[in-house]
Amino acid sequence: MLARLDLLLPFAITIPEGEHFSIYQCDDEGYNIRIFPPIKTEYPVAQDDPDEILINGKPAFQANGLRIYFQKDNFDRRQGIECDPPYPLIARTINLFLLKFRFVVRGSKIRPINFPYTSWHLQYLNDDESELDKTEGLVRGRGSKVFTLSWTALNNDIWKRIFELPPDYIPPQWDNLLLDANEALPEIGPSVVLAETALEVFISHILNELSKNSTIPKDLWNWVNNRNWWLQEPTTEEQFDILLKTLLGISLKENNDLWESFKNLKNARNSFVHEGIAKIGQNPISEREARKLLAKANEIVIFIKNKLPEELRWPEYKHSINVEAKKKII
Numbered sequence: 001m002l003a004r005l006d007l008l009l010p011f012a013i014t015i016p017e018g019e020h021f022s023i024y025q026c027d028d029e030g031y032n033i034r035i036f037p038p039i040k041t042e043y044p045v046a047q048d049d050p051d052e053i054l055i056n057g058k059p060a061f062q063a064n065g066l067r068i069y070f071q072k073d074n075f076d077r078r079q080g081i082e083c084d085p086p087y088p089l090i091a092r093t094i095n096l097f098l099l100k101f102r103f104v105v106r107g108s109k110i111r112p113i114n115f116p117y118t119s120w121h122l123q124y125l126n127d128d129e130s131e132l133d134k135t136e137g138l139v140r141g142r143g144s145k146v147f148t149l150s151w152t153a154l155n156n157d158i159w160k161r162i163f164e165l166p167p168d169y170i171p172p173q174w175d176n177l178l179l180d181a182n183e184a185l186p187e188i189g190p191s192v193v194l195a196e197t198a199l200e201v202f203i204s205h206i207l208n209e210l211s212k213n214s215t216i217p218k219d220l221w222n223w224v225n226n227r228n229w230w231l232q233e234p235t236t237e238e239q240f241d242i243l244l245k246t247l248l249g250i251s252l253k254e255n256n257d258l259w260e261s262f263k264n265l266k267n268a269r270n271s272f273v274h275e276g277i278a279k280i281g282q283n284p285i286s287e288r289e290a291r292k293l294l295a296k297a298n299e300i301v302i303f304i305k306n307k308l309p310e311e312l313r314w315p316e317y318k319h320s321i322n323v324e325a326k327k328k329i330i
Contacts, residue, residue: 002127003070003085007094008119011109012045012062013038016055024097029089032071035097038063068093075124077138083122091115114186114287119146153321161317172314174202178301181294188290189272195297196269199262202301203239209312210247236266250307258303261296268293 021037045062053060068090076084083090095112102110121143124132132140177198184191204225211221227233234243240252240262253259264280268290272278278285285293305313 001071001073001075002125002129003075003122004125004129005066005068005070005090005120005122006041007066007068007113007115008041008043009038009064009066009113010118011111012064013110014053014055014060015063017059017061028093029085030072031085031089033093034069034071035093036067036069039065039067041065066094066097071127077124077140079137079139083116083142087116111187116144117146118144120144147327149325149327151323151325153319153323155321158317158319165315172202172205174198174205174301175314177201178294178298181297185290185294186287188285188287189276189278191290192265192268192278192285192293193272195294196265199240199265199297199300200236203236203244203304206304206308206312207239207243207247210308213309214247216247237263244304248304248307250304252300252303255303258296258300261293262300265293265297 015038019037024035026033040061040063043064045064053062070085070090091113094115098110098112101107121141123141124139126132134140175198177194181191181194181198184194208225211218214221225233240259242251245251252262267280268278268285278290280289302316305316
C-alpha cells in the first residue's frame with residue numbers, strides 16, 4: 001500500500017522542462033520512501049513569477065510542490081488517530097532532503113518545513129496507485145491547508161498619533177530590534193538573537209541615561225563600561241541586576257518570572273550562536289516557546305520603563321481596531 005504525500009513549498013525551485021531525474025529511495029522505520037523531483041502545483045508560485053524563465057538557454061518552470069511516497073504492507077487508517085506514517089517520520093524525511101538540497105545548492109531561501117503546520121495532502125493508494133475502496137471507519141487521506149492573513153491597520157486616530165511625534169523623532173533602536181525579532185519568526189535562531197540583542201541595547205541605553213543624573217563620576221562610569229578587554233566589562237546579567245539596582249533602585253531579579261525568561265532567552269541565544277541550535281538546557285526550543293520568550297522580552301522592557309523617571313520614558317501606543325476578513329477555503 002502507498003501513502004502519497006503532496007506538500008506545498010513556501011519557496012520556488014526552478015527546474016528545466018523535460019529534465020530526467022532518478023527517484024531517490026530509502027528505508028526508515030519499516031517504510032520504503034521514494035522522493036520525487038519538485039513539481040508545479042495548481043497554486044501560484046509568487047506574484048513576481050516571470051512569464052518566461054530559461055536555464056542554460058532552455059525553457060524552465062517554477063516548482064513549488066514536493067511529492068513523497070511512503071510504502072509498506074498496511075497503514076493504520078482508522079479515524080481518530082493522528083497519522084500513519086507518523087508526523088515525526090514525515091517531518092524528518094522532508095527536512096533531511098531540504099537541508100541537503102540547501103547545502104548543495106547554497107540556497108539561502110530553502111528552509112526546513114514546520115510539518116504538519118503547513119499545507120499538505122496525504123492520500124492512501126493501492127500499490128498500483130489506484131484509489132482504495134471506501135471502508136467504514138477508515139480514511140483514504142489526510143491533510144491540512146495553512147495560510148496566513150496579516151494586516152497593518154491605519155485609521156484617523158493612528159494617523160494623528162504618528163504626526164504628534166516630533167518631526168525628527170527616531171524610535172529607539174532596541175524597539176526596532178524587538179519588532180525585527182517578531183518578524184524573523186518562524187526562524188527561531190535569528191529571532192532569539194535579535195531579541196537578546198534588543199535587551200542588551202536597551203539596558204545599555206537606560207543605564208547610560210540614568211548615570212547622567214547619578215552621583216557616579218562620569219570618568220568612573222566610562223571606566224566601568226569601556227575596558228580594554230570586553231570580558232572585564234559588566235555582563236548583561238550584571239547590568240540588569242547590580243547596575244540597575246545601583247542607578248534605579250530595582251533589579252530585574254526582583255521579578256522571578258522575568259529574570260528566568262531573561263536567562264532562558266540568553267541561553268537560547270548563546271546556544272544558537274555557538275552550536276547553531278537555540279536551546280534551553282539540552283532541549284531545542286519550538287516556535288511556540290520562542291514566541292513566549294519574545295513576549296517576555298517586551299514585558300522586561302515595560303517592567304523597567306514603569307520604574308523610570310518620567311523624563312526617560314518613551315511614548316507607548318495601544319489601539320483598539322476591529323478587523324474582520326473573509327476568505328473562501330473551498
